[in-house]
Amino acid sequence: MNTAPKVLLVDDEEQVLKANSQWLELSGFSVICCNTAHEAINQLQQGFMGVVISDVKMPGMDGLTLLEQAKQLNGNLPIILITGHGDVSMAVEALQKGAYDFIEKPFDPDRLKERIQRAHEQLELKIKNQQLRQQLAEQSGISAKLLGESKAIQLVREEILSLANFNTPVLIHGETGCGKELVAQCLHEYSQRANKPFVALNCGAIPEALFESELFGHEAGAFSGAQKQRKGKLEHADGGVVFLDEVESMPSHLQVKLLRALQSGEIERLGSNRIINLDIRVISATKVSLKDAGEFRQDLYYRLNVSEINLSPLRERQTDIPLLFTHFADLAAEQYQRPVKTLAPSDIDLLMAYAWPGNIRELRNIATRYILARDKSIIDLIDADNSKEIEEADRILESVLSLSQKLNQYERQLLHKALEKYQGNISQVMAELDLPRRTLNQKMQKYGLNRLDYLEK
Ligand SMILES: Nc1ncnc2c1ncn2[C@@H]1O[C@H](COP(=O)(O)OP(=O)(O)OP(=O)(O)O)[C@@H](O)[C@H]1O
Ligand SMILES: [Mg+2]
CATH class of the missing domain: 3.40.50.300 (P-loop containing nucleotide triphosphate hydrolases)
Incomplete structure (x- = not known):
């Protein structure tokens, strides 16, 4: 369902603009072209949300001024400047003024593509986390006490x-x-x-x-x-x-x-x-x-x-999980005077997929540990709270394992959790993991998982 990442491309040279934009479109981005920095500002004022890539040397307003103004309009937007080859002082100035990155001419297209992708991921992350915090800030009265936007709550x-x-x-x-x-x-x-x-x-x-x-x-x-x-x-x-x-x-x-x-x-x-x-x-x-x-x-x-x-139970109001987690993590950060942390989209997916047998109290514990344990990832924290079996998997994962062994462990764990969640209902597991029946059967056999073990007792 992801829409194509948006790019605002600014260059005064028509030919360059056209060539770059065609190439970026082919790479899967949705591109808006601007011949001048003023046009770009206009786009930003209309609410453009994506990555800005601008040449520095342009008649009228140059790239650095565009950078300054764009930062004021929307501090979140990542801006990549294209600088002349070897122009170190310009590059330094760009970074100081808050550019996400700069790239020297002539540039390697694949490298630019990679940078845009990364910048875009960072932007999405910022927006998602801001939305969560905004939602929290907007709550008042009983909604600020008993949090959650799910129908159930x-x-x-x-x-x-x-x-x-x-x-x-x-x-x-x-x-x-x-x-x-x-x-x-x-x-x-x-x-x-x-x-x-x-x-x-x-x-x-x-x-x-x-x-x-x-x-x-x-x-x-x-x-x-x-x-x-x-x-x-x-x-x-x-x-x-x-x-x-x-x-x-x-x-x-x-x-x-x-x-x-x-x-x-x-x-x-x-x-x-x-x-x-x-x-x-x-x-x-x-x-x-x-x-x-x-x-x-x-x-x-x-x-x-x-x-x-x-x-x-929390697993039946999954949409509330990111909001509650952010709330408790921010509380812990304040209480223990630690920096607030930003959840990555993959972390949010993990949190939402987990079954939370201890419900909100367990979520609160994990959010607190997430703030206190700097080097622990979400998956480490969730697993630490889990059954013996997952502890065992964790232990094995920590010992020296090849990448494919680690992936197998992880895959087995996902299957196990889905089977548990749907009490052995194969159609629901297929839908959750987006796997065809045959593949699911093969994998369950491979990992010695039997649906009968998961039926409701
Ligand atoms: N919707 C919510 N929004 C914010 N905090 C919540 C929400 N639901 C529960 N909590 C918090 O989660 C923790 C556990 O909630 P609570 O103690 O009310 O659960 P409980 O059902 O009484 O648990 P137990 O069955 O163990 O007695 C508390 O810190 C509570 O403030
Ligand atoms: Mg209670």
């Missing part, structure tokens, strides 16, 4: 805003690290309870013996070890929100007690008969489907799940 933001001001319980469902707690915080922040407490309780992390008192509090002497009176989380959350994270881990006898408290709006501390009235909104989160979880009381499930927000 847009819907979630709408759901949050429409649910925020009801007091009904919300159940958030999603895989690990995909933003459940952040969604809960947004529900709180955009509600009338925003200036009241948001109390989070991780039901998976509290020892069962302490759970009840964590939730409901206790009076002094209620049980051995209860020396002082203590308020429970529910009481702390009065007027605001209690966030029950990993609610699926709640011990079953407490499920009954919580249900009763939610129905009546009343609690009693352990060791006390005094009834405390509470006004709490309950938001809970779960990684599993509570409806099918045998252990979980269905009456409590219906109580918690008056509204439900489903968060899809």
Whole structure:
């Protein structure tokens, strides 16, 4: 889908202009010709986006002045100047004024072609990264908190805003690290309870013996070890929100007690008969489907799940990956005082192809390490987080291997990831890797990959 790279060719000699432009067109570039620097400026003012190649010596405005003006109009555009042979001082001046490169007359066409290509890649990279940063800068309100432009995340933001001001319980469902707690915080922040407490309780992390008192509090002497009176989380959350994270881990006898408290709006501390009235909104989160979880009381499930927000895993909102990655990498650069880094298009492809089993938390970790580990490439970082098998491949890759062995390793890894992603669905793998069935079969055989190993269990 790549359109031909654009070149703006500036030369006062008609013959030279024509010859060069024909040759560049044949090499796959889309060329606009200008006889004068003024014409070129005009093109730039109209928004030309590509590589500028200009002769230096021209009547009227010369190439160096064009360079200066072009830099002011659009600092991104790479400009290559054609200088006279041996004119070193001119070449130095050109580079100082921000030329991307200079090339001496008479020039080798292939060399020029190579330079244009490289300049063009650099331009694309700059534009892509600027777009990402601009998108980030333009976000405001909830879009600046819960980032992403995918349809899925847009819907979630709408759901949050429409649910925020009801007091009904919300159940958030999603895989690990995909933003459940952040969604809960947004529900709180955009509600009338925003200036009241948001109390989070991780039901998976509290020892069962302490759970009840964590939730409901206790009076002094209620049980051995209860020396002082203590308020429970529910009481702390009065007027605001209690966030029950990993609610699926709640011990079953407490499920009954919580249900009763939610129905009546009343609690009693352990060791006390005094009834405390509470006004709490309950938001809970779960990684599993509570409806099918045998252990979980269905009456409590219906109580918690008056509204439900489903968060899809990151691999199902791939278009958000570059934006999120840039966001977290920039944050890390600021936090650790490191220079910001520019993602290459091939890095973006790798990030988007990866399945992110740990979702946004994993992406955040990798973006941080990307800033901190100067010499690690994206593929190194992604693999480091991956299964043993890929670690092994990595280790082998690092030992002395021939180029073809390395390519084989890489190819096997891509096939493995695609098979995993599509759970052994051959047609989808063919489409993803753009391979005909026969070739795919041959390659799978070559690498000992069997689709049956990838079927959904
Ligand atoms: N859409 C998003 N935009 C920006 N940051 C996000 C987004 N989604 C998640 N994050 C960030 O990713 C990290 C993980 O999110 P969070 O803790 O909310 O996930 P979780 O689903 O609660 O994870 P777990 O299941 O492990 O409890 C947090 O740092 C959070 O701020
Ligand atoms: Mg969480």
